[in-house]
Amino acid sequence: MQFFAFLFVCEEFQCSCGGPLSLFCATLLSFSCLSDHHSGKFLKIRKLSFKLSAHLSLSLAVAQDRLRLCMKRKSKLFLCPALALHYLCKLQQCVWLLRKTKMMSDNLRYTPFSTFLNRYFAFKVQKISVDAGFTCPNRDGTLGVGGCTYCNNRTFNPGYCREMPSVTRQLEEGKIFFARKYPEMKYLAYFQAYTNTYAELQRLRDLYEEALSVPDVVGLVIGTRPDCMPDELLHYLAELHRRSFVLVEYGVESALDRTLQRICRGHTFACSEEAIRRTADAGIPVGAHMILGLPGESREEIVAQADVMSQLPINTLKLHQLQLIRGTRMAREYAESPSDFHLYEAGEYAELVVDYLERLRSDIVVERFASQSPADLLIAPAWGLKNHEFTEWVKRSLRQRNTYQGRLYVSR
Ligand code: SF4
Numbered sequence: 001m002q003f004f005a006f007l008f009v010c011e012e013f014q015c016s017c018g019g020p021l022s023l024f025c026a027t028l029l030s031f032s033c034l035s036d037h038h039s040g041k042f043l044k045i046r047k048l049s050f051k052l053s054a055h056l057s058l059s060l061a062v063a064q065d066r067l068r069l070c071m072k073r074k075s076k077l078f079l080c081p082a083l084a085l086h087y088l089c090k091l092q093q094c095v096w097l098l099r100k101t102k103m104m105s106d107n108l109r110y111t112p113f114s115t116f117l118n119r120y121f122a123f124k125v126q127k128i129s130v131d132a133g134f135t136c137p138n139r140d141g142t143l144g145v146g147g148c149t150y151c152n153n154r155t156f157n158p159g160y161c162r163e164m165p166s167v168t169r170q171l172e173e174g175k176i177f178f179a180r181k182y183p184e185m186k187y188l189a190y191f192q193a194y195t196n197t198y199a200e201l202q203r204l205r206d207l208y209e210e211a212l213s214v215p216d217v218v219g220l221v222i223g224t225r226p227d228c229m230p231d232e233l234l235h236y237l238a239e240l241h242r243r244s245f246v247l248v249e250y251g252v253e254s255a256l257d258r259t260l261q262r263i264c265r266g267h268t269f270a271c272s273e274e275a276i277r278r279t280a281d282a283g284i285p286v287g288a289h290m291i292l293g294l295p296g297e298s299r300e301e302i303v304a305q306a307d308v309m310s311q312l313p314i315n316t317l318k319l320h321q322l323q324l325i326r327g328t329r330m331a332r333e334y335a336e337s338p339s340d341f342h343l344y345e346a347g348e349y350a351e352l353v354v355d356y357l358e359r360l361r362s363d364i365v366v367e368r369f370a371s372q373s374p375a376d377l378l379i380a381p382a383w384g385l386k387n388h389e390f391t392e393w394v395k396r397s398l399r400q401r402n403t404y405q406g407r408l409y410v411s412r
Contacts, residue, residue: 109398110357110405116285116316116365120219120245124182127190127221128174131164132207136195137228143266148253149329150263150291150322152377167207171214188245189214190221197224197233204233212244219245223289226250226275227267238282247316248279249287255305259294263330273312280313287316287367292352294322295333295341299352306359310409317364319356320371321349324379331379346383350393354401357394362406369394 117125137143164170171189178185189211197204208220220240229248240246252272254260260268272288279286288309292302309317321344324331334341344352353369360366370390375382383390398404 111365113367125186127188129190129192131193134194138266152325167210186218188219196222197228221247223249226272247285252288253291255308285315288314289318303355306356310361318367343381350397354397357405358408
């Protein structure tokens with residue numbers, strides 16, 4: 001396969017021109033293709049090779065035309081600089097394309113969130129966190145009062161939505177915050193804090209429609225618990241998704257019931273599975289959120305959950321490391337019995353993520369690998385890394401291990 005790929009690319013260039021520049025580019029591109037062959041995703045690289053080939057063919061055709069013209073006119077003086085300039089310009093374009101190929105090949109080792117957004121939007125979109133003043137059945141006494149043992153909702157919200165003004169105001173302030181960097185950006189209202197489907201249908205409709213009425217807001221991302229998705233709401237969201245973008249994100253956290261019980265989630269994994277399937281059946285994109293490293297779960301048990309999640313009809317997945325947050329029950333449990341916990345160091349966690357990715361279905365979009373709680377709330381582990389820095393770490397590990405998402409995935 002590698003050999004054919006090499007031949008394919010070389011032939012593309014050689015038959016169209018046969019010049020040293022094309023051979024040089026073909027060789028470089030071939031190496032790029034060969035090193036990334038194992039990712040199993042040739043398509044985009046091949047598209048780039050076609051583009052590169054087209055550039056070279058065109059440039060050489062033009063160059064040959066000029067050469068003929070110059071020879072006809074016998075203007076030798078003009079010949080060399082014109083050709084040299086033309087080749088230089090084309091070389092610059094080729095280098096740019098090769099760089100892009102390299103960048104893409106890194107991304108091909110896992111399926112990033114941008115590929116998911118690109119399916120729906122032809123422009124850049126950014127999520128803006130919204131706190132719509134919901135509570136949660138695991139806090140208001142319906143299921144419990146203490147909440148999940150790791151939860152402190154203060155970690156959810158960035159500074160611009162702490163005071164909880166109206167949804168519109170939060171979105172407008174979020175837009176100002178992001179538009180400084182990207183003036184052309186469009187936005188998704190991210191209902192993130194607490195349980196964002198935990199209210200009467202009419203109130204939910206009002207809040208969601210308010211968000212969608214804000215200029216440049218092109219869709220909703222709704223974070224919720226799997227036991228808070230009644231059928232009537234699902235029907236409404238399905239209808240909403242037909243006229244705007246809607247992604248429902250469920251906090252699954254673990255596929256092991258004993259862990260869910262230990263962290264006081266108040267629902268089982270079967271409940272998560274059922275909610276995910278019903279949402280997907282309704283035609284709504286669906287995401288899941290998992291915490292890697294919950295107490296009592298061995299490394300093997302964590303990695304095996306990638307197999308379980310791969311059997312579900314999820315579109316997106318968010319992973320994050322277990323973090324101990326001030327003021328939570330889990331923080332107290334840790335203080336009393338630290339040996340019950342294994343808090344992953346960054347390098348060790350990156351390897352765990354790579355193992356997890358290898359077992360994960362390749363079309364599941366991985367939105368993030370880690371999260372970064374505010375320093376004043378975080379007890380441990382304090383890696384001192386930003387999310388994008390950790391993402392680079394995972395990419396590097398994937399490259400070094402020459403592996404990719406789904407390499408060990410087994411369809412059941
Ligand atoms: S993590 Fe979610 S479900 Fe659990 S207590 Fe916090 S808001 Fe409620």
